Structure formats: C-alpha cells, structure tokens
Amino acid sequence: MVGIKDIAQKAGVSISTVSYALNGSPKVTEETRARIQAIANELNYVPNMAARTLKRRQTNIIGVYLADYAGSFYGELLDGIKKGLELFGYEMIVCSGKKSHLFIPERMVDGAIILDWTFPAKEIEQYAQRGHQIVVLDRVLSHENIHQVLLDNKGGAALAIDRLIAGQSQKVFLLAGPEKGYDSRERLEASTKELTRFGIPYEVIPGDFTEPSGYRAAKQLLANDPQFPIDIFAFNDEMAIGVYKYVRETDYRIGKEIRIIGFDNTELGAFVQPRLATISYSKHRWGMVAAEKIVQSIQGEPVADEHIYTTFVDGGSFI
Amino acid sequence: MVGIKDIAQKAGVSISTVSYALNGSPKVTEETRARIQAIANELNYVPNMAARTLKRRQTNIIGVYLADYAGSFYGELLDGIKKGLELFGYEMIVCSGKKSHLFIPERMVDGAIILDWTFPAKEIEQYAQRGHQIVVLDRVLSHENIHQVLLDNKGGAALAIDRLIAGQSQKVFLLAGPEKGYDSRERLEASTKELTRFGIPYEVIPGDFTEPSGYRAAKQLLANDPQFPIDIFAFNDEMAIGVYKYVRETDYRIGKEIRIIGFDNTELGAFVQPRLATISYSKHRWGMVAAEKIVQSIQGEPVADEHIYTTFVDGGSFI
C-alpha cells in the first residue's frame, strides 16, 4: 500500500509537508504542492480512510437504515437523501440488519437516518444519549440528538376520509397496518376521528402493510354477505393491491362493488386498472429534507422538525 | 468516548489485558475476562472501528454497487447477498454514485460486488490491479482479482425464442437494451443466432431497458401498418410493461394482436393482465452466490466463475 510516507520519500520532503500539500494547506509553496500532487497521482495514492478517520474523528458518511430493500418505495426516497447529502459533501451508505446498527457507536457513520420499524426505539435513544446524531422518519422520539421528518399521516388520512364521505359512503372499512407502527397508528387515529365527526360507521380490519394481508382482508370482507358498495381505506398501496388481487378472482369490480383508496402512491398503484386512488407525497423531497436535517444537526445548527405534506390522487378505484 | 483505556483503569489492569479479554484470548483467566467484560458492558464500550481497522487492515464489510435504487428488482438480490455474507460474518453496505467508489481503494470495504453499468471497467480493473477483490454481475473482466457471477443470458434468450417459434411466429421484433451493455448484447446475440438457425425473420428495435423506451417502441411498431400478430421479445420486463402501457391506449390486445415475452420476471410483470410471459431466474440465489464468491476470493480460496440459470414463465401475453 502506498502511503504519504512513500510520497515523502520519493519527493524528498517530510511526511508533514506531503500531508499539507495534499490537503491544500496554504503552508506550502504552490510549486511543491503541484510536485507532490503529481507524485501522488503517479503512485496512485489514495488516503487510508481508517487512519484519517481515527485522527479526524469523522467519516463524512451518513448511514441510512431500512427494514429491507423490497419494493420500489425506497428508490425515490434514497435518491432524495443521496442528492441532499451530496450538497453538503456527505456520502450515503444504505444498511439493513441488526449488526449494521453498530456502525453508529463505532463511529463508522457520522449520523443516521432511520426508516426501519425493526430498529428498537430504546436502541436509538441509547445512541443519541451517547452523542450520536439521528434523524428518524417513522416515529417520534424526544431527545436533543434525535430529530424527525415525518409524513403528515393525519392530513393524508383526513383527505382520504373526506373523499369517502363526499362519495356518499355509508360505512368505511379501515384496512390498518401494524398496531405498534407509528404511521398506521396516526392514520387510524385521524381516520376514526374524522369518521366520527361525520357520523359515518366504520370497522377496522387488521393488516400489516403487506400485500397478502390486503388479500386476506378482501377475502374476509366478501365472505360475509356484505352490503355493496364496500368502501375501503387501505393504509398503504401494497395492501390495496392485495385487495385488487383477491377481487380479481371474483366477479366483483374495483371501483364498482368495491371502492378503495390507498396510501403512498406507488408505481404499481398507478399501473393497475382501474388506477388506484391514493394519498401521495414527494418521497424525493422527504429524502432531501431528511438529509438536510441530519447534516444540520451534525453541524450543531438548530434544527426544527418538519412534516411532508400529502395530496389526494384520483383514480378509478374510487368513483 | 470510552475506550479500552477507561476499562483498564476501572478494572485496575493494563490495556492489553483488556484487549485480550475482549477478544477472547486464552491468555487471560476466565475470571478476569468476565470481570472486564462486565465493566465493558457497564461502560457501554464499543470498539472504535477506525482504530481497529487501521490495525487489522480489514473491515469485514462488503460494498455492493448499484446504478440506482429504483425498481423492486434489487430487493431480492440484495437480500440474497446480505444473507450470503452473513454466513461468513461479513456486513453489507449498499452504495451508489461515483464518490463511493473510493471506498474500495480507501479500504473501507474488504471487497466489492458490482451491478452497475455506470461503473467504468477501467476503474474496476485498476482497483483489481491494486489488489482489491471484486465480483461483477454485469460484465466479463479478465483479472485474477475479478470474478463474475453472470446470468445465463444466452440460455434465457434461447428459451424465449424457442417459445416464439413454437408459437408459429412469422417474424420477431427484438426490443433490445443499451448497446454497450453486456446483458443486452448477450441476449441479442443468442436471439439472432437462434432465429437465424430456424430461418425466422427478425428486426431489432433499439431500447434502453426503461419503460418509456418500451412505450415508444410499441408506438412505432403500431404506427407502421403492421401485420398481426406482432411478436415481441423484450429484453427486460420493464420495457415490456412500456409496451403494455401503449397498447392499453389502443384497441389492440396483449396476447392477441400483440404477443410479447419479457425477461427478469419482475413483480409488475406478474401482476399485469394478461400476465407477462417472461424469463425468470432466482435473484436471491444470484445474490447468495455473489456473496460466496467475494468471500472466497478475499480469503484466497480458488473461485470459479458461475452462471445463474433461467427458466421460462408462462403468461397470457404470449399464447
């Protein structure tokens, strides 16, 4: 491995001079700087990250933690985070799985962005307590080193419910996500509140944000001699797609006997026929804002929590 | 930050004893080992990765390089890689973008798995030349430090063409991917060879593996007063979906006037109606094998290049 020592030797200077030159310090002549740079290039020198990190105590890398890599959902979000971090000279690495959590206390990353319901809150708080900066996208945690960029779940749910009501719905089935999950809880709370306000009866059907759970829910709903139309607000598009799948096996039609609104505006929802009506938000922006927040908090600037707002997307699945 | 020094002090022993104890060396009493471990836990000690790496000269991290994070395509593959690496005690980080390439020469990662046509071959070879181990999934590079786990593109293409021929196709439109891309080139070569062998006329339509390029291709095909049925072999599912999108805007029907076979067996292709006939392979296995190869080559074991085989998946889009 070629290090600054080799360069120093070849250039006939000391290692500190090399270090200065390579780091663009004004303490060396432009001439020697150029000469040393040339030698460095010639030798294909690349600084050893471990050594540099050991000394500087920062890596300029942000870790993004996801529960899994499935679904086209994450694509745009990661893109947004990456673009955002680039603006500040940070690199992004994407991690998943328990062991990679250690990157945080090990100081392999300067900060973390978490969208992973699998990541225990206790653990996050512990890292924050040790002084690590963290931005969470899927929960609320109160700590000076933790900040959040959250979806406006309540606003989104209210949008969906308002549409259902405008569509003369007589009863609404709320196809919920995991009970302990923040997003699902918020959507549920806002939905029931809004429905109650308008005096519309509703029923909560448990789900877990996966397609199969949507499929099962649809099966169950149609098995019980239902009253049509059946109006469903699925707390994410994936479960809504599961409903489509089951309904497709019957003679019922989405948008007629079964009316449904999703949440997330995924690619698949936009492709199915009829198009899935859903709640949309900019995943790209979400990522950009998260990146901005983590950098700000690392740099010790004051950072305010922020929300990502939602809009309603029309689709043939509802009216 | 709490280091072994702090532990040593609190335990009243030297730092080396702590190091030995924490690393399970047989050079310390089980008793002191337990005592030191207890103190380490109490102090929430986590080893500093930079320092450890500097000394050990390895991180036990493999970098996976992707062109982007889009599409559900990568989900299973990454899952396979992660699972595979776990078996050998390695962690995975997912990277994208030019700057993260530096992780390789910087020794931030012990090895790299590359599926990123954006990553210049020259650069890969350069890193290999410096002694870094690399596994590529999307090209053939000849170097002792580079190994490949490739799709059996030719076999897959032949499968598709054989079906088309069995379906009495009179002419086949080959909807190709990027010209310089390895996968597309292989599929094209095998397709034309097979078609020529059977004396079936064909026409190559340029595309770039994106949905819009499939859409455009369909538009173009249908504009020229074509002869039905139009038989298409799209070199990936995404472009095939583009074809679906355009056809849907017309009165023609997929599976009737337009018959099409894709490649990749993506989730979306399985969902559309009629189901997209396509070439399938195990992305999970692909990842597992890639993981195995990179670890083997890091550990200096002999490693043989391997192929991932394909199968045909029936769908209403063809016959």
Add this chain to the structure above:
DNA sequence: TTGTAGGCGTTATCAA
C-alpha cells in the same frame, strides 16, 4: 497470567 511498548497511516502542533 499480565504489563510494556511499538506500530497501523494520518493529522496537527510545535520548532526550526
């Protein structure tokens, strides 16, 4: 069984 000390490759503080 435990302690001392040198070194991993850089950076940064002093002197020169």
Add this chain to the structure above:
DNA sequence: TTGATAACGCCTACAA
C-alpha cells in the same frame, strides 16, 4: 516554508 513528533484507539509480539 518545512520537518520532527506526538497523538488517534486498538492490537500483539515480547518481556516480566
């Protein structure tokens, strides 16, 4: 403007 040198936190001969 440069050079010698001490950290950074951990590992590991070698010595005790």
